[in-house]
Amino acid sequence: MALREIRKEGDEILRKKSRIVEVIDDRIKELIKDMDETMHSANGVGISAVQVGVLKRIIVVDVNYDGSPSLKLINPEIVKAKGKEEFQEGCLSFPNKFAKVIRPNEVTVKALDENGKQVTIKGKGLLAEALCHEIDHLDGKLFIDIMEPGTLEYIENAEEQD
Numbered sequence: 739m740a741l742r743e744i745r746k747e748g749d750e751i752l753r754k755k756s757r758i759v760e761v762i763d764d765r766i767k768e769l770i771k772d773m774d775e776t777m778h779s780a781n782g783v784g785i786s787a788v789q790v791g792v793l794k795r796i797i798v799v800d801v802n803y804d805g806s807p808s809l810k811l812i813n814p815e816i817v818k819a820k821g822k823e824e825f826q827e828g829c830l831s832f833p834n835k836f837a838k839v840i841r842p843n844e845v846t847v848k849a850l851d852e853n854g855k856q857v858t859i860k861g862k863g864l865l866a867e868a869l870c871h872e873i874d875h876l877d878g879k880l881f882i883d884i885m886e887p888g889t890l891e892y893i894e895n896a897e898e899q900d
């Protein structure tokens with residue numbers, strides 16, 4: 739396992755569309771482990787492969803930090819979204835920057851797990867927000883694109899970022 743460099747605001751790769759993962763080989767499994775480690779080391783609640791410079795449709799999400807394993811999702815797709823909630827959102831690619839974003843407060847996501855098994859994940863609140871945020875990354879979309887105008891702020895020592 740290894741920490742990977744997190745691509746930051748202004749890096750063109752963050753605007754690119756990630757490709758479907760066709761084969762889950764050892765390189766993909768290694769990438770997922772590295773993403774998980776990199777996210778936790780940066781106190782993130784989510785990370786997408788593009789943020790470590792790999793244009794593949796993979797996300798890792800952990801909103802609990804209670805020692806339970808992170809969600810590791812390959813080719814994730816939102817198949818159902820419900821409700822609305824305002825979140826104070828950040829991003830590992832935008833250190834210390836936060837803004838208010840309105841997202842669904844309940845989503846259902848279909849994906850493959852790291853063993854290629856089809857899984858369905860239901861998320862509410864922060865988990866719904868994190869899933870939406872990371873899946874947006876796979877299409878080159880960033881939270882600053884959908885933030886409520888005028889809400890972007892700089893906060894040092896914040897606890898969590900997507």
Ligand code: NI
Pocket residue numbers: 828829830831871875900
């Ligand atoms: Ni992000």
